[in-house]
Amino acid sequence: MPELPEVETVVRNLRPVLVGREITGFEAAWPKVTAPTAPATFARQVVGRAIKDVRRRGKYILLDLDRGHVHLHLRMTGHLFVIRPGEAMPDQQIRAWFGLSGGIRLLFRDQRKFGRIGYLADLAPLEARLGPEPLAAKFTAALLAGMLAQRRRQIKPLLMDQSFIAGLGNIYVDEALFAAGIHPQAEAETIPAGKVKALHRAIRRLLRRAIEHQGTTFSNFRFGRNESGRFRDQLKVFGREDQPCFVCGTALAKTRVAQRGTHWCPRCQAP
Numbered sequence: 001m002p003e004l005p006e007v008e009t010v011v012r013n014l015r016p017v018l019v020g021r022e023i024t025g026f027e028a029a030w031p032k033v034t035a036p037t038a039p040a041t042f043a044r045q046v047v048g049r050a051i052k053d054v055r056r057r058g059k060y061i062l063l064d065l066d067r068g069h070v071h072l073h074l075r076m077t078g079h080l081f082v083i084r085p086g087e088a089m090p091d092q093q094i095r096a097w098f099g100l101s102g103g104i105r106l107l108f109r110d111q112r113k114f115g116r117i118g119y120l121a122d123l124a125p126l127e128a129r130l131g132p133e134p135l136a137a138k139f140t141a142a143l144l145a146g147m148l149a150q151r152r153r154q155i156k157p158l159l160m161d162q163s164f165i166a167g168l169g170n171i172y173v174d175e176a177l178f179a180a181g182i183h184p185q186a187e188a189e190t191i192p193a194g195k196v197k198a199l200h201r202a203i204r205r206l207l208r209r210a211i212e213h214q215g216t217t218f219s220n221f222r223f224g225r226n227e228s229g230r231f232r233d234q235l236k237v238f239g240r241e242d243q244p245c246f247v248c249g250t251a252l253a254k255t256r257v258a259q260r261g262t263h264w265c266p267r268c269q270a271p
């Protein structure tokens with residue numbers, strides 16, 4: 001599933017093309033793409049509006065309109081890209097598209113059909129469900145330490161909880177916990193201060209570097225017409241089960257933590 005660096009990559013790719021354009025139409029080939037709203041209702045909310053900005057919040061792509069906001073979530077296999085005037089629909093997996101001024105179309109391809117598009121007059125309901133942005137200046141090591149204190153939850157599911165921190169998912173949580181030497185099932189409040197600092201540093205460094213590499217394409221992630229992220233080669237544990245740890249040489253483990261396949265080093269991240 002696309003995480004913060006992948007969504008940021010999509011946003012940076014689309015922003016220069018979309019900002020300043022008017023939405024001239026909306027069609028859904030898969031009616032549930034705007035669920036729980038009907039596509040016709042969603043179209044009435046957005047057609048005629050101008051796109052003022054394109055940005056990311058957590059794993060959401062936001063189109064700020066001159067009135068209200070479109071929010072898009074890629075979920076498993078969503079792919080958002082633009083085609084030029086006169087270009088035909090590329091394939092059968094296009095679930096929805098926006099017509100835009102200048103004759104371009106913004107297409108939403110989604111093989112698995114879990115992705116969603118919606119409209120909000122005000123972003124408050126979305127903000128209420130999302131924790132802080134890990135790359136924001138105010139996300140300090142002290143803030144993270146305070147957030148982890150008195151939390152009796154396992155660290156991996158806690159970091160993946162979007163209401164705790166927005167934007168992290170399976171890949172970058174496994175990588176950050178490895179970099180900080182923290183067992184994925186460690187209880188949050190028991191993690192020593194030094195490791196919390198290392199975790200904070202690891203999260204920010206990983207996300208920044210992954211954005212520089214335009215995200216991680218493990219199987220599905222695409223941006224632009226058909227481009228892939230280049231961060232996969234930089235992963236230290238994710239997808240490397242049974243291979244030697246780059247730090248200590250121990251065979252990396254893959255176990256299930258909170259229903260998610262979890263990659264870790266039994267020695268570097270010993271409980």
Ligand SMILES: [Zn+2]
Nearest residue numbers: 245248265268
């Ligand atoms: Zn190791």
